Amino acid sequence: MLVLPLSSAILLALATTPPLTPDDAGGPRHEVLPRIDVQATAAAEVEAARARLNETAGAVGVVDAERYKEQRASTLADALGFAAGVFVQPRFGSEESRLSVRGSGLQRTFHLRGLELMQDGVYLNQADGGGDFQAVEPLAARYIEVYRGANALQYGAATLGGAVNFVSPTGRSAPAVDLRLEGGSFGYARGQLALAGADEKQDYYASVSVFDQDGYRDHARQETYRLFANYGLMLERGESRFYLSQVDTNSQLPGSLTLAELQSDPTRAAPGNLSGDQRRDFSLSRIANRTVLQVDDASDLEIGAFYAAKHLNHPIFQVLVQSSRDYGANLRWRHDADWGGHRSVWTLGAAAIQGRLRDRRYANIGGERGAPTNGFDNDATRLSLFAEQQYYLTPATALVLGVQASRNRREAQDTLITGGRDESYARSYSGVSPKLGLRHELGEGVTVFGNISRSYEPPSFGELAGGPNVTLVDAQKATSGELGLRVEKSTLSLDAALYRADLRDELLALSDADGNPRGTVNAPRTRHQGLEFAATWRISDALEWRGAYLWNDFRFDGDAVYGDNRLAGVAPQLLRTELRWSFGSWYVAPTAEWSPQRSFVDHANTLAAKGYAIAGLRVGGDWQQQWRWFVDARNLGGKRYAATTGVIADARGQDSRQFLPGDGRSVFVGLEWRR
Numbered sequence: 001m002l003v004l005p006l007s008s009a010i011l012l013a014l015a016t017t018p019p020l021t022p023d024d025a026g027g028p029r030h031e032v033l034p035r036i037d038v039q040a041t042a043a044a045e046v047e048a049a050r051a052r053l054n055e056t057a058g059a060v061g062v063v064d065a066e067r068y069k070e071q072r073a074s075t076l077a078d079a080l081g082f083a084a085g086v087f088v089q090p091r092f093g094s095e096e097s098r099l100s101v102r103g104s105g106l107q108r109t110f111h112l113r114g115l116e117l118m119q120d121g122v123y124l125n126q127a128d129g130g131g132d133f134q135a136v137e138p139l140a141a142r143y144i145e146v147y148r149g150a151n152a153l154q155y156g157a158a159t160l161g162g163a164v165n166f167v168s169p170t171g172r173s174a175p176a177v178d179l180r181l182e183g184g185s186f187g188y189a190r191g192q193l194a195l196a197g198a199d200e201k202q203d204y205y206a207s208v209s210v211f212d213q214d215g216y217r218d219h220a221r222q223e224t225y226r227l228f229a230n231y232g233l234m235l236e237r238g239e240s241r242f243y244l245s246q247v248d249t250n251s252q253l254p255g256s257l258t259l260a261e262l263q264s265d266p267t268r269a270a271p272g273n274l275s276g277d278q279r280r281d282f283s284l285s286r287i288a289n290r291t292v293l294q295v296d297d298a299s300d301l302e303i304g305a306f307y308a309a310k311h312l313n314h315p316i317f318q319v320l321v322q323s324s325r326d327y328g329a330n331l332r333w334r335h336d337a338d339w340g341g342h343r344s345v346w347t348l349g350a351a352a353i354q355g356r357l358r359d360r361r362y363a364n365i366g367g368e369r370g371a372p373t374n375g376f377d378n379d380a381t382r383l384s385l386f387a388e389q390q391y392y393l394t395p396a397t398a399l400v401l402g403v404q405a406s407r408n409r410r411e412a413q414d415t416l417i418t419g420g421r422d423e424s425y426a427r428s429y430s431g432v433s434p435k436l437g438l439r440h441e442l443g444e445g446v447t448v449f450g451n452i453s454r455s456y457e458p459p460s461f462g463e464l465a466g467g468p469n470v471t472l473v474d475a476q477k478a479t480s481g482e483l484g485l486r487v488e489k490s491t492l493s494l495d496a497a498l499y500r501a502d503l504r505d506e507l508l509a510l511s512d513a514d515g516n517p518r519g520t521v522n523a524p525r526t527r528h529q530g531l532e533f534a535a536t537w538r539i540s541d542a543l544e545w546r547g548a549y550l551w552n553d554f555r556f557d558g559d560a561v562y563g564d565n566r567l568a569g570v571a572p573q574l575l576r577t578e579l580r581w582s583f584g585s586w587y588v589a590p591t592a593e594w595s596p597q598r599s600f601v602d603h604a605n606t607l608a609a610k611g612y613a614i615a616g617l618r619v620g621g622d623w624q625q626q627w628r629w630f631v632d633a634r635n636l637g638g639k640r641y642a643a644t645t646g647v648i649a650d651a652r653g654q655d656s657r658q659f660l661p662g663d664g665r666s667v668f669v670g671l672e673w674r675r
Contacts, residue, residue: 042066042173046143049167050488055345057390057400057437057449058151059085059484059497059532063144070620071632072182072668074190074211079138080164081576082548084495085148085532089644091660092220092254095134095211096280098570098644101148102480102499103528103554104161106508106569106647113507114457116157118165119243122288122304126326127355127380128410128460129159132310134249135284139180139192140207140228142169148532149480149499150402150435150453156330156351156386158404158433160455160478160501160528168230168243171196171203175674178207184632184668187214187221203232216663217254219269219278224249238293243306245286253278253316256646258655259609266640266661277367282312298337305329319362319369328353328382343392353382357461360415375415376423378461383407388435400437400451406430408458408475412465425464429475431456445488452481455501463507463520471519478503478528493536500529502557508567508603510649525557526567547577562603569647571599571611578618586621591634599645601658607651609659612641628672638665 046064053060061084068079076097077088087100100106104114112131117124125131138144145165147155152163174196182190194207206229214221227246232239255270255278272278288306295301307327314320332349357378363370388402407430414424437451457476464470484497505522531551538544552574554567566572573596580589592615598608615637620630643662651658 042142042169045173049143049145053145054447054486054488055390055398055439056147056151056154057398057439058451059148059449059482059495059499060151061085061146061148061495061534063146065138065141065143068138069180069672070628070630071618072184072188072190072630072670073138074182074188076133076136076138079141079144080146082534082546082578083144083146084534084548085497085550086146086548087550087552087570087574090663091644092215092217095222095224095249096251097133099133100570101146101161102501102530103552103567103570104159106506106554106567111462113460113462114159115161116152116155116159116163118155118163119245119288120168120241120290121155121165121302121330121332122243122290122306123328123330123351123353124286126308126310126324126357126460127328127353127382128357128378128462129382129458130460130462132282132284134224134226134247134282135245135286136166137207137209137226137228138166139209140168140194140226141166142173143167148497149482149501150433150451150455153386153402153404153433153435153453154347154349154388155332156349156384156404158384158386158406158431158455159457160476160480160503168228169194169196169205169207170230170232170241171198171205172232174205177675178672179674180670180672182668182670185666186216186663187212188666188668189213201234205230215252215254216666217267217269217661219252219274220254222249222251224251235291235293237295238291238300240289240291243286243288243290245284245288247282247284249283250281251279253280256657257659257661258657259607259642259659260655261657262642262659262661263640266664270657275366276315276317276364278316278364279367280312280314282310282314284308284310295333299333299335302332302334303329304332315364315367317364318373319364319367321360321362321369322357324355324357326353326355339391343395345390347386347388347390349386351382351384353380355380359461359465372416374418374423376465377413377415378465379409379411380461381407381409396441398439400435400439402435402437402453404433406433406456406458410458410461410464412461412470423465423470425470425472427464427472429458431458431475431477447486448484449486450481450483452479454479457507459507459520463509469519471521473507473520473522474505476503476505476507476522478506484532491538495532495534497532498530499532500527502527508647510647523556523559525559526555527557528552528554530554542582544580544582545578546580547575549576550574556603562605565603565605566600568600568603568605569645571595572597585623586619589618589620591616591618599642601645601656602648602651604650604652606653607656607658609642609645612639612662614639614641614662626674628670628674630670632668632670634666634668635662635664640664 157163178194192209232241255273286308312322330351335346361374384406386404435453480501482499487494534548536546642659646658
């Protein structure tokens with residue numbers, strides 16, 4: 001794999017290079033900055049991000065990476081499990097997760113849909129809107145910003161779910177050396193080495209991580225190698241930062257089980273996944289740049305660009321062999337000044353992304369390519385313009401007006417005509433997404449907000465051609481409203497929001513009885529509503545409670561077939577909670593996860609996963625400021641439960657292979673050394 005020699009060479013070069021100085025190149029002399037306040041600098045960055053996001057008239061949040069690094073930090077559930085409004089469950093204990101905000105990508109039990117993933121404000125998604133969870137490394141993030149719903153408009157995202165932005169460490173905020181090792185049940189092993197350095201004019205950060213596990217289930221082995229690096233150059237009135245990413249990942253897919261199989265032996269793999277040696281293996285290379293220029297005392301200009309190349313080998317019901325190239329640029333101008341005696345913050349921006357995908361399909365013969373069955377050459381284009389004004393009626397009250405206009409195109413050329421059918425197609429989609437919001441500060445650290453918005457999501461190639469046949473579906477649209485409360489006090493942090501979204505033409509992907517994709521349909525009218533809640537209560541210097549609760553009420557709205565049935569795919573309620581006692585340099589923290597209601601598998605509401613409750617325990621601490629350690633025990637009772645499920649139209653009350661078991665009883669340990 002390319003990433004191993006490449007990343008090793010880069011880290012070796014960085015480790016053996018003296019601190020950054022331009023003297024040898026004949027440049028001006030300047031002192032190397034001392035690194036004694038790295039932790040303080042990093043903490044200040046997180047607090048500054050929270051203060052900035054708290055000016056949003058809507059539901060947003062910041063996740064400090066230092067918090068989730070106190071445990072096993074492997075999946076997005078580890079990183080985002082306590083983030084308000086985020087439903088995230090690993091599919092089989094791997095990095096592939098079910099990720100949804102406000103029912104975004106509700107139909108997807110695989111890959112990413114309905115959310116914009118970003119790295120430092122630069123898009124990670126492909127041009128058609130799809131994405132991969134392995135494209136991010138939680139250990140290589142300083143903090144994570146979550147913009148729920150239309151609150152991601154300031155970054156040009158108009159999806160139902162919003163955006164998740166992974167903010168990278170830099171040489172100015174990261175330790176010079178960070179070595180982390182994790183290990184535990186099911187053959188789990190994870191390691192990371194990160195190096196960082198800085199002087200007055202430039203800085204660097206580089207992280208190499210390795211992940212390997214056999215998995216709780218049969219045929220669930222996964223190995224992933226990642227390199228994430230960035231280099232920053234200080235300009236006269238700004239900064240330019242370059243990013244390099246390389247990911248190589250191989251994953252066996254154990255598939256879904258029937259409910260009876262899950263109860264009798266949840267470690268087994270589905271028979272079809274074994275006989276077809278189903279896997280998902282890909283490599284991803286990405287370069288990007290983000291440049292921020294201070295135009296004047298009131299204005300900043302942000303310019304971003306990226307190029308990504310990916311190759312996928314994916315034996316499932318067929319063997320999918322895909323190569324893609326995606327590239328794009330975005331522009332964002334922010335102006336913060338007085339207007340008519342009132343503070344006014346303008347954000348204007350544009351984004352353009354182009355992607356090409358070569359898709360070839362073959363019969364699956366024991367995981368190997370058989371005869372060709374189909375082929376497409378796909379092109380996707382995305383163009384968007386957005387504007388937002390935050391106008392302060394009073395110093396404590398801000399009115400927000402925003403709009404985004406988008407145009408998207410999907411083209412596919414059928415390269416292998418089968419059955420006399422040419423499945424080539426070309427579709428264009430366009431939409432306008434307005435937003436109106438209000439934010440008011442009730443007092444220091446207490447904010448209420450509300451907004452009304454529209455969202456627009458064109459189908460990805462996964463919706464158009466993800467099943468056996470092409471399904472030319474329409475774009476999904478929604479009108480949403482939310483009311484919320486934020487509290488940031490010394491003893492209490494709280495984020496709560498009530499929302500409702502009325503959808504038209506919701507994209508619903510369906511699977512067959514064995515979990516294989518059958519295509520996508522538009523549901524004429526659906527409704528998503530719910531409550532998002534997360535809080536941290538610092539009861540005393542030694543005692544802290546935190547929790548995250550989701551209430552999801554997603555239904556058809558007078559559907560001709562399903563009436564007002566619940567939409568399948570996401571648990572109606574989910575609670576995660578933790579109580580932490582600190583004893584000097586170490587702590588103990590009981591944890592719990594509770595899903596009190598059954599979760600429907602089919603839209604006809606005839607088959608469901610049972611509710612569940614699992615408990616865990618974490619113990620950890622630090623030593624001499626440089627060492628951190630933890631022991632993370634999960635599912636102490638060995639509960640057999642479905643972490644998530646597939647989605648089908650009508651199970652007719654019959655048990656079906658749609659259940660993905662959660663991991664059994666497990667223990668993980670970790671040790672980290674920083675200098």
